[in-house]
Amino acid sequence: MEYNKLVDHTLLKPEALSKDIDKLIEEAKTYNFKSICIAPSYIKYAKEKLAGTDILICTVIGFPLGYNATSVKVYETKIAISHGADEIDMVINIGRFKDKEYEYVLNEIKAIKNECGDKILKVIVETALLTNEEIEKITEIVLQSGADFIKTSTGFSYRGASFEDIKIMKKIAKDNLLIKASGGIKNGDDAIEMVKLGANRLGMSKSVNIMEDLKNK
Structure with a gap:
């Protein structure tokens, strides 16, 4: 398993400096990660630094509160893609979803997917704030939306991905929707288990440490 090609190497801290982005990019090159996930304001900067590589640029929309x-x-998405983003990670409107405004949530995802064109769209649902039943429901909605x-x-919530989250999502998604586990992946064992349970992509800030840990597995 080439775990490095499942990794969105992530730096979304609000205090991140350009030198921190430089470090992220160099690490991504060293480990040949799938992508870097960065704030929209750094897309153009990173695009230049990644020229000649196959490392993708992932950015966030409506982040982190949705x-x-x-x-x-939609406008954020348009600008991000015009600056060179390859993948878009959007946050749903969590309150509207929990208020059972499912049509609103579905239409929003569809609108952003439409703006993405052939770019990849990932839909962040913030499982820490959802019940298991709500995770099932939002997975159904994302599946229906045409997102990737x-x-x-x-x-940025009180916890990241759990094994249970991935199990629930996979039960609904089957092979019809890809799953990204993000936040709280602390070591190689966590990464291995997430993938076994059905994660197709891993969003991690500790990617380098985890890749080194995986060498010993």
Whole structure:
């Protein structure tokens, strides 16, 4: 298993500096990660630094709280792609979802997917704030929307992905929707288990340590 090609090497801290982005990029090159996941304002900067590599640029939309108006999220997506983003990780409107406004959530995801065109869309649902039944329901909605991935977490709530989250998502998604486990993956064993349970992508900030740990597995 080439775990490195499952990794979105992530730096989304609000205090991140350009030198931190440089370090992230160099690590991504060293380990040949699938992508780097960065704030939208650094897309152009990273695009230049990654020229000549196959490392993708992933960015975030409506992040981290998800309660922007849909039109704002769509515009954010448009700008991000024009700057060179290859993959878009959007946050759903969690309150509207928990209020059972399922049509609103579905239409928002569809609008952003439409703006993405042939770019990959991952839908962040913040499982820490959802019940198991709600995780099942949002997986159904994301599946219906035409998005490419459902993603567990922003990494900014009180917990990230759990094994149970992935089990529930996989039960609904089967092989019809990809799954990104994000946040809280602390070591190689966590990464291995997430993939066994059905994760197709791993969003991690400790990617280098985890890759080194995996060498010993």
